[in-house]
Amino acid sequence: MRFYGGKAPVNKILMKGNEAFGEGAIRAGCRFFFGYPITPQSELPHYLAWRLPEVGGLYLQAESEIAAINMVYGAAAAGVRVMTSSSSPGISLMMEGISYIACAELPCVIVNIMRGGPGLGNIAPSQADYFQAVKGGGHGDYRLLVLAPASVQEVLDLVGLAFDLADKYRNPVMVVGDGILGQMMEAVELGPAPEVKLPPKPWATTGTAGRKTRNIINSLYIEPEELEKVNLRLQAKYRQMAEEEKRWEDYRMEDAELVLAAFGMVARIAKAVVDRLRAEGIPAGLVRPITLYPFPDGAFERAAGKARAFLTVEMNAGQMVEDVRLAVCGRRPVYFYGRTGGMLTTVAEVAARAREIWEGLK
């Protein structure tokens, strides 16, 4: 059954997270996808392999993630909305291309359904690519915009936002999920397909016809004076992102004294922890960063006024916690709880750690 024509008003349908990434891209006007198979993101290319041709688009399987990201580079240079997806080891292979795309200032969307690492790791859920996503990953001074949805519905919404931000800033945008988000099915509201207005791209390399000057897509600036200027321009762009694009969700934060921090699927677990602690009389709350870069540090700065302690929960050995500490800036203790290797944090485990911290504050 194909129910995505936008003809009949659709209330709610069940959708797998990985498929929502694909449908979100199509609804955002993306018609080109280049990728290489890797678990646990496979349903995303499976979905687009039939869905893109249906809307006149192209799904092309590359010979490697290296080739895939460079096909993205070419398609973005040609002026269209384009996406690739992979999982951790494949994203590592793409880092060369991502650095070039960042310097050449090409808009594109990269999905990372993170899995256990380092190395070949495993195919279980993980958030261990946080540093890679928000601190660089490839070479040189560059930043990605990084979005972290926490539900299948939010996948649909944030993938659309990702394309808009990519075009607005001429910058690659990464959307990170994990094996849970990719694999699970949830009810989503699709609604009628939004009208997509693609911005003009006068810089695209489409042939000089109708133009007086040549367009060149490049990341080579052999004179240090020139390259410094490019870097200063990029940094100004990143500052603008930081001013305009920070997004987060506050959950029961009004009077929170013990503030949890978590992103993606772990934030769902953290919400349950907050509810449990509240039922026990502990004034807990949650700050869930939606943009991992730019990091919503203001939310933590403000929370530090009332909060007595922070607890960052992640499916890694402690990565986002460093940004929480930078934001809190020593005003309050920031604790960490995490599981690695594809192990999930449970509500009971996190709640136990939170109670311990709360008791210690007395």
Added chain:
Amino acid sequence: MKDEGGRRKAAVSWRRTRGLTDTPFHYCPGCSHGVIHRLVAEVLDELGVLEKTVGICPVGCAVFAYNYFNCDMIEAAHGRAPAVATGVKRVLPDRVVFTYQGDGDLAAIGTAEIVHAAARSERFTTIFVNNAVYGMTGGQMAPTTLLGQKTTTTPAGREVSVAGFPLKVAELMATLDGAVYVARVSVHSPKHILQAKRAIREAFKVQLDGLGFALVEVLSACPTNWGLAPPDALRWVEEKMIPVYPLGKFKVPEEIS
């Protein structure tokens, strides 16, 4: 013909091609890149496709080729030009797309990209410049370095037991069903330059006719890194390279033959 002052005026018998910008080449004296650039540029101009062409440059000596070709250009990462070209051509199937790559770029780090672009029969044209050495980085051994050839990383000459054999790209590509036009040419003499131009023109015709992937390997002199005077380097192409890399058309589609 006389000009206004009554002086004899020379007839114009040679014109700079519109396919090249006015930027002076950065190439070394005696390097063949200048000739090969001109041939590609002349062909694009003569076919009337300059304004709908997107070129992809490599990393290597031709890394600045975007300054020279008078069309839209993209600078790719080392070896990735065929993947970038794939992205452009799939989005813009009615444009002319070419990659211009050296032997390190295409035959070492970018082997996977060129082989699979050819296997998919991508509708773009690749100009592959083989000078048997890494030029830009200081004369190191290339995958196409001849046996016994001295380079900065094979100071005693390339030895099979250590560095294996030279890669014969045209022959390799010709085995792929998707590569529909494969030729190897040289630019060490005027006669060969004219033959090379014909092959380059055919390779672009193949693309314009939508027949599939086309590659022209061009043997090229590198006097600087070979340690030879420019005329001696041209002789070295003739005497040393061509016996290992024989010239000819390895594959020509029926439609244009």
